[in-house]
Amino acid sequence: MTPTPVADVRDARIAAAGATLVDGLTLTVGAGERWGIVGPSGAGKSLTAAAVAALLPPGTTAAGSIRVDGTELVGASASACAAVRGRGVALVAQDSAVALHPLLTVGRQLAGPLRRHQGLDRAAARARVPALLAEVDLPAEVARARPAQLSGGQRQRVALAGALACRPRLLVADEPTAALDPPVARALLDRLDRSLTATGTALLLVTHDLGVLAAVCEQVVVLAGGRVVESGPVRTVLAAPAHEVTRALVDAAALSVPEVTA
Ligand SMILES: Nc1ncnc2c1ncn2[C@@H]1O[C@H](COP(=O)(O)OP(=O)(O)OP(=O)(O)O)[C@@H](O)[C@H]1O
Numbered sequence: 486m487t488p489t490p491v492a493d494v495r496d497a498r499i500a501a502a503g504a505t506l507v508d509g510l511t512l513t514v515g516a517g518e519r520w521g522i523v524g525p526s527g528a529g530k531s532l533t534a535a536a537v538a539a540l541l542p543p544g545t546t547a548a549g550s551i552r553v554d555g556t557e558l559v560g561a562s563a564s565a566c567a568a569v570r571g572r573g574v575a576l577v578a579q580d581s582a583v584a585l586h587p588l589l590t591v592g593r594q595l596a597g598p599l600r601r602h603q604g605l606d607r608a609a610a611r612a613r614v615p616a617l618l619a620e621v622d623l624p625a626e627v628a629r630a631r632p633a634q635l636s637g638g639q640r641q642r643v644a645l646a647g648a649l650a651c652r653p654r655l656l657v658a659d660e661p662t663a664a665l666d667p668p669v670a671r672a673l674l675d676r677l678d679r680s681l682t683a684t685g686t687a688l689l690l691v692t693h694d695l696g697v698l699a700a701v702c703e704q705v706v707v708l709a710g711g712r713v714v715e716s717g718p719v720r721t722v723l724a725a726p727a728h729e730v731t732r733a734l735v736d737a738a739a740l741s742v743p744e745v746t747a
Contacts, residue, residue: 592628
């Protein structure tokens with residue numbers, strides 16, 4: 486029997502203040518698959534990621550169907566959305582400052598989802614923290630730190646550890662390395678790759694970097710103007726882009742990486 490897709494989006498529409506921002510969105514992410522979302526600025530990538538992560542911003546509405554881990558999110562109550570987060574899907578955003586509470590220690594923040602979603606008591610949740618930190622190559626002492634005492638790369642690792650703490654079937658990552666220097670970004674992506682492989686978690690990754698897309702994802706959807714203009718295997722789409730938006734992205738990426746001649 487084929488497992489339920491982790492995300493099954495059919496003809497979804499996202500709107501705010503009477504304006505349609507994303508329209509006709511159809512996307513199916515199977516168990517363990519790795520999908521990328523690319524497209525120009527304002528294409529609707531972050532809204533799509535937020536919708537699939539059951540975290541649409543206030544003031545936006547969704548129509549059509551967005552099923553995540555078997556639960557229909559369109560029209561779902563706040564508590565139904567909360568139940569899908571953590572167990573079914575988790576989000577890592579570009580700026581971990583948004584996800585992490587500035588005043589709470591890392592240990593308390595990592596224990597939080599375990600208590601909320603897995604029903605662990607305080608002591609049991611705290612006891613799991615060193616292992617969660619080790620999974621993202623951070624020492625156990627980091628549990629006592631507050632976010633401001635960590636580097637940007639360490640904060641993103643903590644955010645990744647928190648997102649994976651409850652073993653969601655799908656990780657949504659919205660430009661998780663955009664605020665990091667290239668070597669720190671590479672190390673985080675390598676960590677992400679190993680964690681996903683170890684846990685069998687699927688990925689929906691928003692990125693503007695086609696190098697990151699090619700390194701991490703197998704499939705891609707290209708968005709422009711709130712619509713899917715092209716989708717398919719990353720290698721095929723990048724090697725022979727069918728839509729002018731994709732061609733422009735590929736051309737721009739080629740320009741930003743000068744050819745090295747021996
Ligand atoms: N909460 C919101 N309320 C109203 N409009 C919004 C909201 N969030 C995004 N938008 C609008 O929806 C459109 C898509 O935004 P989105 O952030 O998804 O684009 P994006 O592809 O992620 O862009 P970027 O690459 O610049 O981050 C934009 O026109 C944006 O201004």
